[in-house]
Amino acid sequence: QVTLKESGPGILQPSQTLSLTCTFSGFSLSTYGMGVGWIRQPSGKGLEWLANIWWDDDKYYNPSLKNRLTISKDTSNNQAFLKITNVDTADTATYYCARTVATSENDYWGQGVMVTVSS
Amino acid sequence: DVVLTQSPATLSVTPGERISLSCRASESVDTYLHWYQQKPNESPRLLIKYASQSISGIPSRFSGSGSGTDFTLSINGVELEDLSIYYCQQGNSLPYTFGAGTKLELK
Numbered sequence: 001q002v003t004l005k006e007s008g009p010g011i012l013q014p015s016q017t018l019s020l021t022c023t024f025s026g027f028s029l030s031t032y033g034m035g036v037g038w039i040r041q042p043s044g045k046g047l048e049w050l051a052n053i054w055w056d057d058d059k060y061y062n063p064s065l066k067n068r069l070t071i072s073k074d075t076s077n078n079q080a081f082l083k084i085t086n087v088d089t090a091d092t093a094t095y096y097c098a099r100t101v102a103t104s105e106n107d108y109w110g111q112g113v114m115v116t117v118s119s
Numbered sequence: 120d121v122v123l124t125q126s127p128a129t130l131s132v133t134p135g136e137r138i139s140l141s142c143r144a145s146e147s148v149d150t151y152l153h154w155y156q157q158k159p160n161e162s163p164r165l166l167i168k169y170a171s172q173s174i175s176g177i178p179s180r181f182s183g184s185g186s187g188t189d190f191t192l193s194i195n196g197v198e199l200e201d202l203s204i205y206y207c208q209q210g211n212s213l214p215y216t217f218g219a220g221t222k223l224e225l226k
Contacts, residue, residue, distance in 0.1 A: 061214075111162055
């Protein structure tokens, strides 16, 4: 059974760094073709893809967030991480992690974690 | 970036009817087009992958078609539990992008 769960700080102030953790089970990020992606959704709005990390440590980023994103993984502990630097109110959203298989489809999603950026 | 345009934005439906939702890409995405369903206060759920491939556990009334730039998600016999927002997503080129969604509401 594949499960994923996101965790994060809940609330943080503008200019701080957002650190998110995705803890998963039922698959391994060392298995060929496996990946974990991060997607966010502001309240009442659509989905925005942020980044993906793959079994071979390849990393994809959304260039719209320029150089603010860093994705990483801890294969032995079944975790993936996302850092977003210099946050502002526009980063307020629910952040999801999802398993990505083969190339691009996200077949299992976490429940999401709400992050609020406020002074 | 590939822009995905979903139409209509909102669709009013009657239980039992067959409906079609559209997703058009600004450039060809081959068949790297996936559909998700998101119910209120829930995470998205993968419905269809690679334009037309079914997903285990998803009811057979959901089907997908298309390639290149024009894609369709069909629901053959809408049920009340299908009232949700439907998103398409392309995985042909980076950055991966999502459409703005189509909301199904009760007529």
